[in-house]
Amino acid sequence: MAAKIHQMLHHHSSSKDSGAPSEPDSTSPFERQDSAMDRAREDEKRALAQWEDKQRPMSPGEVHMDPERKAVGHSSRTLRKQDFELIKTLGTGTFARVWLVRLLDDRKGAQDSVFALKILRKVDVIRLKQVEHVRNERNVLAAVAGHPFITTMVASFQDHDSLYMLLDYCPGGEVFSYLRRARRFNEPTSQFYAAEIVLILEYLHEKEGVAYRDLKPENILIDAEGHLKLVDFGFAKKVENRETYTLCGTPEYLAPEVIRNTGHGTAVDWWAFGILVYEFLVGQPPFWDQNPMKIYEQIVEGRLRFPSAMSSSARDLISGLCTVDTSKRLGNIQGGAQAVKSHPWFANIDWDQLYQRKVQGPIVPHLRGPADTRNFDEYEPESGEREAYGEELRAKWEGFFDDF
Template sequence: MAAAVHKLLHPHHPNGEPPPQSNEPPTSPQNRQDLASMEYAREEEKRILAHWEEHKRPLSPGQITEDASRKIVGHSSTVLRQEDFELIKTLGTGTFARVWLVRLTNPQDGDRNKVFALKILRKVDVIRLKQVEHVRNERNVLAAVAGHPFITTMVASFQDPDSLYMLLDYCPGGEVFSYLRRARRFNEPTSQFYAAEIVLILEFLHEKEGVAYRDLKPENILIDAEGHLKLVDFGFAKKVENRETYTLCGTPEYLAPEVIRNTGHGTAVDWWAFGILVYEFLVGQPPFWDQNPMKIYEQIVEGRVRFPSAMSPEARDLISGLCTVDTSKRLGNIKGGAGAVKAHPWFRHIDWEALYNRKIQGPIVPHLRGPADTRNFDEYEPEPEGREPYSQDMREKWEDCFKDF
């Protein structure tokens, strides 16, 4: 199956390069054959996309990193186009992207309920907002991690002259943030379940991929149809490995002290944010908050977490270890890495292998009318008209940056 997808990426060339440009006239037999071959490849890829979930299973960390070109997911397609998808409803918008619920156009019998999330990024907006590197990072990280049970699956990416596209699995449960606000706070078993799935995400990103996620917060965690988490929005993710980076990015309440001080940061920022997240799960709000972001930053750099009396000693100890200003003493960043977090007493009831393989029932399973149910997503304004075109000058300067798509 994966080999079939691999052949479809570049149907004319065995080593994965596009076919050479032909000087033949458009109506020549050679060009007609090329067009027919491309059209066949396009229809075959759509057929495989319609059935990719039948092969969906958690890949082991080794299988995910083994050979991206052999995975059924995460590939760059030269044949898909926007018109291959029917846009059903906007699921979310950002400053330079819009995410749609989509289905394949003209679906085969029985495929009408097979839906995806399609993230559309207009090239002109990506360039104008200086997001080229972030978008490239996002696409490449998602390709590398496709197949992880708790990370949004990028099924494929593609582009056209004006836009970039990432075809993702659809998580109909919506944001964890919404459930947290409705419940005010999660009880300890619910918090432990979600926190444990996030530990498995961070363990994989840091120790297998050398990637810092850098934007961990409830709004970036969705719940899928079975009640498991899916981490989304990898716009700030960056492969740092053992180096340090200096870009200020993230959400104020979740920023680590080293990001605020601009002293250089690595994957340890995610363990700090994870501590803030566990606190917010249990309490209902993050430990450092003020209407003035500068006051938030002062509290973070001071690093004094105040715990409510009802919080268990194990939870306090875990959060204190994670929210340690000194990165050399921060849990998750000390010897043992994620293993030290998994061994913490707060997680003593977690069966890590069963959890990774999605064999444990999620605490919140969304009530859905069907695979295309969008009740857990807000309504959005339609896209504005008359936007700036992607000019020839822009194309000549930037198009090479998007070749990975």
Template sequence: MAATAIKNHLPSALLPHHRESSPPKDDPKPLQKQSTQEIHEEREQEKRLVSQWEDHKLALSPSQVSQAPSQKQVGQSQRHLRCEDFDLVKTLGTGTFARVWLARLANAKREDRDKVFALKILRKVDVIRLKQVEHVRNERNVLAVVAGHPFITTMVASFQDQDSLYILLDYCPGGEVFSYLRRARRFNEHTSQFYAAEIVLVLEFLHEHEGVAYRDLKPENILIDAEGHLKLVDFGFAKKVDDRETYTLCGTPEYLAPEVIRNTGHGCAVDWWAFGILVYEFLVGQPPFWDQNPMKIYEQIVAGHVRYPSAMSPDARSLIAGLCTVDVSKRLGNIKGGAKTVKQHPWFKGTDWDALYHRRVQGPIVPHLRGPADTRNFDEYDPEPEGREPYTEELRQRWDASFADF
């Protein structure tokens, strides 16, 4: 059994993964040339929209989130915004072809000085060299579609310049759930239920409103915001599958569903399996299937025998058993009723799903912060290397049309 699984070891879960390519779209029609004054006015307007997005942030319903980005305050491509419109404060994470910065608007007005963002910068030449053009485009477009969901990282805007692509995201100062879980060793039942319930709302939206399989659910890809709520990040593996099956082998070994390992075709049901693994790791402190040799992990997963600690509640065991069912047709969340069958499980008894969605319930872990720009929950990184390969005129002529989405 040959399998390729990708584990993201980066401390920041804001970075894209590698995955399969898809054909590029048709080249866009050329834009009419604008005057310098018109460009300046539009650029200032784009900066105002970015500075004000949180002032207008509302609890959008799933149908409102699903609107085209042009109909929303967030998720839009900005034609004139540039990197120099931001002060880059500190690196939050690095990857093969991306670096994420804590950023704030340059020369901001007094009322905007505390407004910060996570700015993901992707160098075009590296994206091309690593054959990630379609992958990066896809991630940007998925983030645009889901922008505004209360528990998914918000893409405030995207833009580009001669050398780089930019994705401007809301900043989650609490850092990764993974870090809190390791410090606490395990979460108590209440904390586990609260954060699991928020993930259920995310999966319900992705699957039933967008037909998107997330495909990389794990604590490292979940951040905590300033109010103690979750934000799912890193949509590098997300794929719109609807009712079709896909055969890409991707994910993190401990969280892979049996059908992914067997390469028999998979869909959104893989997220419900991974959700069961996540709940187990919340409650126990480690996933149920683990070995230093990934192949041993795969063998355990395909066998599907979960061992439960004696202290685990019967309802928690029942939920995990229903989710971590090898037979996809019997897997909780994938059976008739979809996410509703998970929400109605006894383990979630007493959960006010409407209040939870609208963030009216206090999060159990509220990070202690010195201010909006506090970065204590993120690691230190080396400066960006100098002498990087240039994005030449030849590359520009060949590839710029492919980056038109930004």
């Protein structure tokens, strides 16, 4: 895109009339640049209006491409907040708000082009010391954009005050809500969701060297077709073969090595995955107490208790994943994710068909249209009081947001 704009800025047409001198170009360089930017912006909006029609599962190799060469995951220099109609808040955090938005465009079908727009105010990100987390999130989402079971960051952009991540909208809402209503999932439903998560972890760990670090039902959404999408990459970090020491995550899902602060890597996600499978099948995680310190004691001890109704293969899988010794933990031992995929509990899964999204999901949400928000809670409107992102902050921090 940048090359295209560059080309347009430096292309001068000349008159081909028989020997007639060419008319001098009366437009200023700034006007020509504005015109080129406007055309680039229109091109980007046209692509967004057609984005839903072009979605397909990319191969792991295609997902792994440089984000600036992919159809998704790039940093846009032309998109603006004004290109979207803010419809409803889908979620809030301490320094971010996610909106359901509609593309403002007159083209046919554009009224159905809805997205989730994550808006992060720069001053809040700085004040809450989240600059590094936000940069990690944006860059990991760019790297993994196009994976069939990870929320797709279509593009990122920024203005003077805020950072924006334009994401695909998952109208089904959180898996957590369905699990609470059902109390627990049956084995085939649990296997389907667990298998899609295995494919996510396999890609994050083995292609990108990324530890996700916050796997739980609240961070897994269901899309319009009944497939999972992993969201909220605020704790995700590219660790590769190194260890990191930041304490982050949700108490019931923390791995023992995080609690002990002995250094951790991608193995933490396989532990959390074991906890998640247990919660799918039982309706609650295996380690729980009102007091988080008691939860930590139970986790470090690592003694699992299984209900008698749970199948022996499910017990074996969970026991292998929730192993305190990381050198013996399933998913982290030789074979990596393939050892998990080969476990008898997943014997009925066709992994290729699953990756291609050709297997019917067990829960397909009933929707009134692309912008249906019935599966999301209501939120208080934003406070009107805002700290200004002044010149002093801008001079110190603006360079950190260049990736957006």
